Amino acid sequence: RKEVEQDPGPFNVPEGATVAFNCTYSNSASQSFFWYRQDCRKEPKLLMSVYSSGNEDGRFTAQLNRASQYISLLIRDSKLSDSATYLCVVNYNFNKFYFGSGTKLNVKP
Amino acid sequence: DAGITQSPRHKVTETGTPVTLRCHQTENHRYMYWYRQDPGHGLRLIHYSYGVKDTDKGEVSDGYSVSRSKTEDFLLTLESATSSQTSVYFCAISDGQGGYTFGSGTRLTVV
Numbered sequence: 001r002k003e004v005e006q007d008p009g010p011f012n013v014p015e016g017a018t019v020a021f022n023c024t025y026s027n028s029a030s031q032s033f034f035w036y037r038q039d040c041r042k043e044p045k046l047l048m049s050v051y052s053s054g055n056e057d058g059r060f061t062a063q064l065n066r067a068s069q070y071i072s073l074l075i076r077d078s079k080l081s082d083s084a085t086y087l088c089v090v091n092y093n094f095n096k097f098y099f100g101s102g103t104k105l106n107v108k109p
Numbered sequence: 110d111a112g113i114t115q116s117p118r119h120k121v122t123e124t125g126t127p128v129t130l131r132c133h134q135t136e137n138h139r140y141m142y143w144y145r146q147d148p149g150h151g152l153r154l155i156h157y158s159y160g161v162k163d164t165d166k167g168e169v170s171d172g173y174s175v176s177r178s179k180t181e182d183f184l185l186t187l188e189s190a191t192s193s194q195t196s197v198y199f200c201a202i203s204d205g206q207g208g209y210t211f212g213s214g215t216r217l218t219v220v
Contacts, residue, residue: 034208043199043211044152087151089208096167097209099144101151 003027004090006100014108017078021103023088024070033064035073036087038102044087047073078107112136115200115212122219128187130215132200134180140203141183143167143175145196146214152199158183190219 006023013019025033033050048055050062050071061074071090075082088100113134122128132141142157144167154167156175164175172194174186187194195218201209 032207036208043213044209045211046208049207096142096154096157099152101149 002100003098004088004100006088006103008101008103010104010106012106012108013078015078015080017107018074018076019078019105020072020074021086021088021105022070022072023100023103024068025088025090025098026069027090027092028066028069030069030090030092032091033062033071034089034091034097035060035062035071036089036099038085038087040084044099047086075105078105080107080109083107113200113202113210113212115198115215117215118213119216120218122190122217124191124219125189128190128217130185130187130198130200130217132183132185132212134183134202136202136204136210137180138202138204139180140205141177142201142203142209143173143183143185144199144201145169145194146199147196155185155198187217190217192219195219 004025035047036044037047038044050064054063059076063072085102085104087102089097091097116131143155144152146152153169155173158164158177176184198215200212203209
């Protein structure tokens with residue numbers, strides 16, 4: 001079983017739509033959680049950390065549900081520039097991070 | 110703002126040859142990592158380092174070795190390249206406080 005699992009998508013949404021991704025993790029001792037964004041043929045870049053109380057950064061909201069062992073990312077008012085692959089990342093083992101395979105988002109005009 | 114650089118950016122090599130990829134950082138971060146990224150598998154950890162001369166294996170370490178003789182440099186060596194090692198290789202650094210910063214990647218093709 002993979003440490004971190006994501007729906008690979010693609011999610012095809014129109015501009016202005018709200019879209020949500022979920023990610024599940026297997027280890028209940030997981031300590032920290034992140035969402036990364038990866039553009040085609042580029043390196044992953046940190047989008048936001050995910051805190052237990054939930055957190056928001058502009059149009060992006062991240063939530064953590066420890067009881068069900070999943071994290072979510074909500075994107076409101078989608079822009080064409082949001083098209084990318086979103087990687088869920090979990091850490092529970094001495095600064096080693098486990099990556100999901102990513103969810104691809106296509107925002108269309 | 111390239112606090113982390115990888116070289117080479119692209120390489121084509123023949124099966125059975127040794128290959129070394131270099132990761133260089135200017136951030137003085139303690140932790141450095143090598144990942145490979147393949148379709149359907151996402152990012153998989155090859156080796157990591159938690160200090161000079163302190164390294165450990167990740168989940169896909171077979172066929173790879175690493176060295177870290179200085180804080181700023183982390184080398185990944187494919188001892189005898191195989192076609193299954195054709196991949197995109199990413200180096201990452203961390204100060205241990207938060208997430209990673211990745212290098213731009215090395216596209217390696219083994220023919």
